[in-house]
Amino acid sequence: MLADGFFLFFFHFFLEKMKKKKEKGKSAYNTRLRIDHTYPDQKSYVFSLYTLFGDLIDMEPVIVVRKADPRTGKMYKSIYVRTLRFPCLKVYHSLFYKDPKKVIPLSIQDLLTPRGLAHLIMGDGFFYQGIIMLCTESFTCFFFYLYKLKKKSWRNKNF
Secondary structure (H helix, E strand, O other): OOOOEEEEEEEEEOOOHHHHHHOOOOEEEEEEEEEEEEEOOOHHHHHHHHHHOHHHOOOOOEEEEOOOOOOOOOOOEEEEEEOOOEHHHHHHHHHHEEOOEEOOOOOHHHHOOHHHHHHHHHHHEEEEOOEEEEOOOOOOOHHHHHHHHHHOOOOOOOO
């Protein structure tokens, strides 16, 4: 979620008569995870996520040609994969989104495992002069959270 993935939140009104009687006035909310990365640079990574989430996906990864960047005129491509909609994903949506903005939950140190950090690095990181850099410009407090994570012991855990 911290990298180039995002949750799409959908709501559907029950239109069938029986459901309306049982759920009068209620909506059903479902969420899906969409993971979108640069093509062809991160094609293999998206395919690895496609394999990882295979049971939750019913589509092949899709390549999209983006509109030209107005500053440079350059055309970009991306590749994405998305899960089906599941009510259980709403929990993650509510953790990582407040209003329409993507946020870092205060409990990030409890949520982010070494494997999750590895995916964050693979999705939004790069290696520069011996340092792993993360492109997290949209998260103002992210480095504070990473500092807190640094104190957390991940030793003797099974992943």
